[in-house]
Amino acid sequence: MILDEILQMPLLDHHAHGVTLEELNVAEMGDLLNESSSRALGGAKAFDKPVGINIRALCAPALDLEPHVSIGSYMDRRRELGALESSRRLVAGSGMSAVLLDTYDREQESITTPQHFESQLGTPALEVLRIESIFENVARSGTDTAGLMQRFGDELSALAQNAAGLKSIIAYRTGFQIDSDLPDDGEVSAALDEWLKDLPTGQRPRLDHPVICARLLWIAADVARDRHMPIQFHVGIGDDDVDMPANDPGHFSGFFADMQRLGVPVTLLHCYPYVQTAQWLADIYDNVYYDIGFMLPFGSHEISRVLRESMEIGPFHKILYSSDAFSLAELFYISAYRFRRILAEVLQGWVDNDYCARADALRIAERICFLNAQELYQLEYRNIHPLEHTP
Numbered sequence: 001m002i003l004d005e006i007l008q009m010p011l012l013d014h015h016a017h018g019v020t021l022e023e024l025n026v027a028e029m030g031d032l033l034n035e036s037s038s039r040a041l042g043g044a045k046a047f048d049k050p051v052g053i054n055i056r057a058l059c060a061p062a063l064d065l066e067p068h069v070s071i072g073s074y075m076d077r078r079r080e081l082g083a084l085e086s087s088r089r090l091v092a093g094s095g096m097s098a099v100l101l102d103t104y105d106r107e108q109e110s111i112t113t114p115q116h117f118e119s120q121l122g123t124p125a126l127e128v129l130r131i132e133s134i135f136e137n138v139a140r141s142g143t144d145t146a147g148l149m150q151r152f153g154d155e156l157s158a159l160a161q162n163a164a165g166l167k168s169i170i171a172y173r174t175g176f177q178i179d180s181d182l183p184d185d186g187e188v189s190a191a192l193d194e195w196l197k198d199l200p201t202g203q204r205p206r207l208d209h210p211v212i213c214a215r216l217l218w219i220a221a222d223v224a225r226d227r228h229m230p231i232q233f234h235v236g237i238g239d240d241d242v243d244m245p246a247n248d249p250g251h252f253s254g255f256f257a258d259m260q261r262l263g264v265p266v267t268l269l270h271c272y273p274y275v276q277t278a279q280w281l282a283d284i285y286d287n288v289y290y291d292i293g294f295m296l297p298f299g300s301h302e303i304s305r306v307l308r309e310s311m312e313i314g315p316f317h318k319i320l321y322s323s324d325a326f327s328l329a330e331l332f333y334i335s336a337y338r339f340r341r342i343l344a345e346v347l348q349g350w351v352d353n354d355y356c357a358r359a360d361a362l363r364i365a366e367r368i369c370f371l372n373a374q375e376l377y378q379l380e381y382r383n384i385h386p387l388e389h390t391p
């Protein structure tokens, strides 16, 4: 069976976030399962959706419980073992060879850093730098407008020495329907004046100016090219900051073409509901890769349709695995568990229907589970050797 082989393969999770190792009650855990700013959708209510079933069905056995126990019993067991031991079991059970963590603003003390994740949970972890957040930190730390872009570039280059990739959340800030051409110095300094004059004092600034966002991406592109790393782009599903119609990555094809000329790879994260557009982009630009992360831990049993859809026309050497797990180790476990099984189901069907040979199916599985990410992020060069970390 293809599944037996896939269960033995390394798995590289190229986009996720750190977890909290603090003890949680039901309400606190529910709040972490919802990205809405509406409190009404968090707390205990958050378990009454597919991710709640996923935790009870899949994570309960990983903590020695029967599947489908109540969420109360699950949380009792989680507390009995302790958040650290429960998280260790779940992360180990996900069988990941390595994980790349987007570190947000790098100042959230309750969330594990890559170093902390690796030392506490035992899975090798590398950092992915969030471009806009680093700019916001630099902007907060000084008032010298003229040198701001230079300081940002220097900071990003310095941090990139120890990172595996860069990430943009422009999808959350302006969407993709902006002029992505490189803005000139005059435009940038006018944009900075405009943005800085409205900055609230004492609070974290929020970058949402399209000219500054575009300039940051071009600075990031130079760093990415020098360091041989891709730029990840959040696409589609996320919290209520997302302007969904403007998240169609097709709007940004001009920028992806520019990056192709520069030799900078880009990865489209999540993509739902733009999975088909993402495949089209991956099929026409040699530098575009994609995944369906987030849907795997959060979707119901019907999520197999999304994974099937993601394999309609996309080149096999462009599909990546990610969980988009954040805050809770459960999300790593659910995502990896389901990804392996759904991928096996799809490929087994192809073999059974004589659409492809078994050897082809296994080669495709290897590409998606680890080879694509290993090559794209040059992980061997960063001292991550997936075959040494097979489940």
Ligand SMILES: [Zn+2]
Binding pocket: 015, 016, 017, 102, 324
């Ligand atoms: Zn994410």
